[in-house]
Each structure stands twice: as structure tokens, then as C-alpha cells.
Amino acid sequence: MIAAHGEVCFNFNFQGTHIPKFLGSLHNLKYLNLSLASFSGTIPPQLGNLSRLQYLDLHSSDLTVNNLQWLSGLSSSLRYLNMEYVSFTGKSSTDWIQAVTMLPSLSELHLSYCQLSNIPLSIPYVANFTSLLVLELAGNNFNSSIIPPWISNITSLTVLDLSFNMDIGGRIPKTLGNLCNLKRLDLSECNNINGGITEYVNSLSMCNSNSRLETLHLEYTQVSGKLLTTYSFSWNVPCWIFCGCILRPLLIETSISGPIPTSIGNLSSLIELSLSYNTQLSGPIPATIGNLSSLRTLYLSNTQITGPIPMSIGGLSSLRYLDLAYNQKLDANIPESVGELSELVELMLTESSLRGVISEAHFKNLKSLKVLDIGSEVPNKPLVFKPSREWIPTFSLDLIYMSDLQMGPNFPPWLATQKNLSSITLRNVGISDTIPDSVWNLCARQRIHTLDLSHNQIRGKVPNSFEFFNAYKVDLSFNQINGSLPLWSNVSYLLLGTNLFTGQIPQNIGEVLGSGVTSLDFSGNFLTGSIPSSICQLPSLTYLILSNNSLGGQLPNCWKDMNDLAVLDLGNNNLSGKIPQSIGHLSLLEYLLLSSNNFHGKLPSSLRKCTSLRSLDLSRNGFTGNIPTWIGESLSELSIISFRSNFFTEEIPSQICNLSKLHFLDLSHNNLSGLIPQCLGSLSYLESNETSPTGPTNYISYYEEHMIVVTKGRELEYSSTLDLVNSIDLSYNHLSGKIPDGITRLVLLGTLNLSMNHLTGKIPEKIGDLQYLETLDLSRNQLCGEIPPTISSLTFLSHLNLSHNNLSGKIPLSNQIQTIIDCDASSSIYTGNSGLCGWPLPNNCPGTNISPPAYDDGNGDGDHQNEEWMDMLWFYIGGIMGFIVGFWAVWGTLFFKKSWRIAYFRFLSYYIE
Structure with a gap:
């Protein structure tokens, strides 16, 4: 502790210690800075006894205050108050403004990140702030529809910081331009601030003593707006309709310019201008910005400027x-x-x-x-x-x-x-x-x-061994580099995918790369041989991507020390054998992708310990046995399951319905039997009532999963949009019984394929509730009864197959279904249902004649064409006449009535931004 001239500074670390109350007895103290002393606990009210104190800095994240009445004891002398990051609790979070307005000598007030919850729209003692130069209130919990008007009355302000107050909204008030002494204005991260900056900049640029503003931060807001000064409309319209020769003087008076106002060039003191991440900001950068000869920082990223x-x-x-x-x-x-x-x-x-x-x-x-x-x-x-x-x-x-x-x-x-x-x-x-x-x-x-x-056509070879000093990422992927696989040490991300590398993965890969490597991507090459067990000597490895090679042999049983592994992608190789039990030690594993290999046997029970799994792709292998119940009991994070083209048997476990995030389920081409679980209609993610389907968030920043998806009758590869694919495919199995009615509650479902089974009963009556359904394939079952009329409500449907069932009755039609038939150029989607009748099938329904529905293909007879032409002619004549009458009713009045014209453009200058 150093004491001199009535000043006390603590330079010690008092971690976990409360501020001593005896400090309140140092009555001559003028300077007290505890910001670096690491005190904790509640600020003692005895500090209010320091009646001569001029400087008080309590900046700390470990301190709290629940009452500010003690500040009144400092009212006659305190000039500087810094309580940033102090937690204001109880009444102090709402009554703080009353306490600080009782400090008439205050010139700097720093209360950022204090969890303040109330900022009033008016205060009775704003006149006490005549000496205030700095007002910093960033990062609080203010909930206000506007920036409080009283702030504009503190004309002495040089710094105003309201940044990171997410719930402060409204327009930037024009009256802020009265703060001609303001040097720094920061409203960044006030996400609800909207409207234009034009009026503020215009008024600021008209300060009598010229604006002193040096820093203007408005990033991550919703500012927009247009300035009524120097644009002119340019309409290429015949003069005989608009009489442009008369209208031109009026257009010059109403011209509109872009959202970054031209008057920005008048702020000659500006040093920092940041308007980034404003998605409402559009229009050009004004040429007057070149007048800002003092400007050092210009941030205009992530906007709509042109x-x-x-x-x-x-x-x-x-x-x-x-x-x-x-x-x-x-x-x-x-x-x-x-x-x-x-x-x-x-x-x-x-x-x-x-x-x-x-x-x-x-x-x-x-x-x-x-x-x-x-x-x-x-x-x-x-x-x-x-x-x-x-x-x-x-x-x-x-x-x-x-x-x-x-x-x-x-x-x-x-x-x-x-x-x-x-x-x-x-x-x-x-x-x-x-x-x-x-x-x-x-x-x-x-x-x-x-x-x-990456993503070039770089060819040739690279050094087999190379030592970087301490590289974060080396990415040579998507090129044409050949030769043997290089091993480079001191690299965290080593990405060599989609090249022409050949040979084997070196057996000493774990020893050479070292413990610092976190990501390996060797996918899309021509690598052969087995996966060396030394790869498990990379304990920090997060991504291991070896897909799309020609790797063979069995997986090494060495995964128990790979505690950080989140992605294991070995798809499309020639790997064989069983999944080793040590895979169960990968508690952070999110993606396990083993598709298109030769794995066999049952799923290891240890896999249930991989509780972070989001995607499990075991398709196109030789796995046998039943689908274990623990998949639905232990792997609650699963959103994608693909067991396509294996040899799984027995029933689909009902526990799979517990997976609240599941949106992709492919169990097709197996030997599953029994009933479709009734609870399948309760997959809560697909029951969402959102207006548009969105997939779950991918938290793996680098990795982009690839998967073959069968939809619309075709195999398509999905990657970045895979999380948006909502699909249930149970086709090519031995399932029996009825289609559960509850499945129609899955309103976000895009693909439903139950074909090639032994399903009986009727198509669910509410099938039309699946409003986002694009693919519906129920073919080659034993379904009976009529096709529900609600199927006509499926406006997104682009692939339909109901063939080879026992359906009967009249085929319901809609524009969407007719489009599918026209594109298919056949009636094959209904073939094999002897009881169906009506168009497009050749057999009549009782009491009707076969005829296609009315459909405008542009080839109607001459009378129809003439009638349509006349309708369109009268439509255009009526539209033109209506426009002319309406146009002159407004603009003609404004042209001849000057008082109305002035009032109208004053209105525009305030509201059109």
C-alpha cells in the first residue's frame, strides 16, 4: 500500500478478502483505487464516510453492492466513479440512477456490465449532471423501447457508451446531435436500435462549433434509413403518361439519397467509424466520405451496401x-x-x-x-x-x-x-x-x-517430412498432389483430403505427428493398407477423417485413450471385422460414420457409452442381430441414424421414439419384421410447429458430414444441408400391420418411404397434415381402402408412389398431384391397384367418364384464347386508367398546393428511412 498526498493505491492481491471497513475512517482520503486488489464480497457502506474523496475505482468482477445510499456521503467532492463489473443486486440495480444524480461534481461515471435492470425515461435531477463528461453504461440489462431523452440534455458529455444493451431499442434520437462536445458514441450490439442515422448525423454536423465526434460505433444494430437530399428518381416511362416535363421540378424537390448520409463528410474530427453487421444498411458509400482526412478506422462489413x-x-x-x-x-x-x-x-x-x-x-x-x-x-x-x-x-x-x-x-x-x-x-x-x-x-x-x-489444381509432390515451428492449420485439400502421404510435425490441423496420395498410412504416424495434432483429414485419396494402431497415440485428436480411400483390414482396438475424439469418419473403404469394444471409451464422439465397408457382427454394447453421438451411419455393411434398445435409452443426442443395407432382424425397438432430436431415420434394406412402432409419431423434433423446418445446430466447426440419402426416388449426396433433411425410410423390410395414425403428427417430415413391406390397413386419413412432405412412397404393400382426399393438401409433394397395393375408389386430384403425373408421363404411381378408378387410369369410376381435369396448358381452342385475350386487355386498360387517376389525385394536389407539399415532405423527412 502506498500513501501520499491523501491518495491510497492497493497493488496487492487480496483474493477472497472483503474490503476492510476501516477504510471508511480515512477522512482525508482523496484517491482510492481497489480495482487491482482482487477484493470480493459486498462493498462496505463505510466508504460513504470519505467526504473528501474525488476518485473511487472499485472495478471488479468479484464485488457486489445491494444498496447505494452510502454514495450520498461523497456528493460534495466525488468526480470519478468506476464500478464496472460490480454486481448490482436488490434495489441497487433499479435505484442506481437516483444515487448517482446526487453527485453534482461527477465528471466520469463507469457502470458497465453491472447487471443494471432499469434506465428511466426521465429523471428529476438531470441538472446535477452539468459536469458529466463520461457516461459508460455498456453491457447491462436495460429494457427500454427508446434511448432515454434525458441523455440528450447532458450537453457536457464527451463519451457516451450504451453498447451491448441488447434490449434498448428505438431510433437514434435526433437530439443526440445536440451533444456537440461528444467525442465517442458507442451503441454497438444494441440489437434493437433501428431507424436511420441520417437525422442524427445531419444535426451533429450542424453543431455551432463543428462536431468533435471522433468515434462512432453502431455495429450489430438495425440502423438503416434514407436521407432526403440528393438523389433523383429515374423512371423510363413515356412522357404522355406522366407528363414528366411538368413533374421534373417536383421530383428534384423529393429526391432521396442513400443510407450512409452524405453529411457524414462534415464530421471532420471522425477517427473511427464502424457500421458493420447492420443488415438493414443499404445503398452506396457516399463520395463525401473522402473528406474525413482524420479517419483511421472504417468498418462497413456485413451490410447491404452497394x-x-x-x-x-x-x-x-x-x-x-x-x-x-x-x-x-x-x-x-x-x-x-x-x-x-x-x-x-x-x-x-x-x-x-x-x-x-x-x-x-x-x-x-x-x-x-x-x-x-x-x-x-x-x-x-x-x-x-x-x-x-x-x-x-x-x-x-x-x-x-x-x-x-x-x-x-x-x-x-x-x-x-x-x-x-x-x-x-x-x-x-x-x-x-x-x-x-x-x-x-x-x-x-x-x-x-x-x-x-486448398481448392486449387496444385500438382506434383510435397516433402515427405517437414517440421513447422508451431502451425495451427496446413490445408492442401482439393488439389492434385500425388506421391506418398507426408507426415509433418507441429501441425494442429493437417488437411490433405481429395488429392492423389497413394500408398499406406505410415505405421509410425502417432510418433511423428506428436501429441499436438487435433485434426487429420486424409479422405478422398488412394490410400491402401490398414489403419495403424499408432494413430491412437494422438491423444488430442478431435477429427479423424479417412473416408473414400481403399483402406482395409480391421479397426485397431486402441481407442480408450482418445478422449477428445469427436469425429470418426471411415466411410467408403474396405474395412472389415467387428467394431472394437474400445470405441465405447469415446465419450465425446459426435459422429461415427462407418458406411460402405465390410463390417459385420452385432453392435458392441460399449457403444452405449458414447452418449454425445449425434450421427450414427453404419449403412451398407454386414451388421446382424437386432437393433439394440439402448440406442433409444442411452444415445439421447442422436439426430441421424442410418442402418441402411445391413442384415438387422426382429422388430424396430419402441425405445427409438425417445430420441427427441431425431430427424433422419433410415432402416431400409434390412430383415426387420413386426409392426411399425405406434410411438413413431411422437418424435418430438419432427412434431415442431415452426413455420419452416430447420435442422439442429452443428457444433463441429470444421467438419461437414456427407451422406447418401434416397429421396424423390433417387440417391443424392447431402453435406452442408444434411441437417435440414427430415426423413423416415423403412422400405425393403418385412414389416406388417397398419401404418400408425400418429405418424401424421410429424408435420416437418420431408420423406416417408414405407415401400416393399407387408403393411395392411388404410392410408391414414390425416396424411394431408404432413405439410412439408416431398416424397411419399407406400408402394408394394397390401394397403386397402380409398386414397384419403387430404392427400391433395400436400402442396410440396414432388414424388408419389402408391403402386402395387389393394387400394380402391376414385383417385383424388389436385394441381400438385397432377403435376407429378404430368412429369411422370404415366400412371405408374397407381398401377397394380385393381380397385382404383378415374383419371389417369383407363378405367371409369361408376357414373363418370374418363377425362383429364381442366388444366391450362396454353393450347386451348380459339374462342377460349380470344376470351382470355379480351379479359387481359380490359385488365390492363383498367389498371392504366386507375393509375393515372390515382397518381394525379395525389401528385397534382401536391404540385398546385404549396402548403400541402411542404407538410408532406416534412413528414417524409422524419418517417422514410
């Missing part, structure tokens, strides 16, 4: 950080004036709809550049990165990220000049070269943590 990028951006002479990434509507060339930003450190343009050619002129004066992040989302108009081969950049990058543009076919020679690189990503840039020695030299002498050259 091109072009103004040439004036080159006037931002102080700019250090420019982020226009993830703007799919920014369909524009990158102006060469970007090359004038000599102070630029980070240039982030990835995942935007950029086009054109990038040359060395774009980097002419970027001598300070450290991060270059460029990509495009325009596949038909690719962005081309084409500096001359002799180009030597003036910058020295730390990170380069280029994706989805055209750079190749050769590796850029200028890359060898970058001596400080720590991350290299050249993903899908059209390189069809071999990896030059200069790249490996960079990796050898520098601390490269990312090398991503």
Missing part, C-alpha cells in the same frame, strides 16, 4: 483499417485510389461481390500494409489479381488471405519477397502449379501458423 466504392476513398490520408468484407451487394471494381492510402495497415475485402482486375497500381503507396484480405462472391465475373511478374511490393505482410479469385495458373513470384508472413491463404485462386521452394522456405524460416492452398 457499389461503386467511391474514388474519393483515396482521400482518407490517415486511414489504417478498411473493412468492406462480406458485402454481397457491393458489385464494384476496387478503385486504384486505394493505393494512395499510405497509412493503411489492414485491407479486408473478402467475400464481397467485387470484380475487375487488381494490379500493382492498387498497392502503389501501401508501404504500411500488414493484412491483405481479398475475395469475391461473383463466380461469373471473377476478380482477377494480376500484378506484373516483376512487381516487388513496398509492403511487408504479416497475413495474406485471398479466396475465390483468379490469380493463377502460377504461384505469384512476389510472395517470396514477403519476409514476415505468419499466415498464407490462397484458396480457390486458380493455381495449377507445383508448390515452389520459396513457399517451403517461408514455412521453414518463419513462424507460419496457417498455410491454406
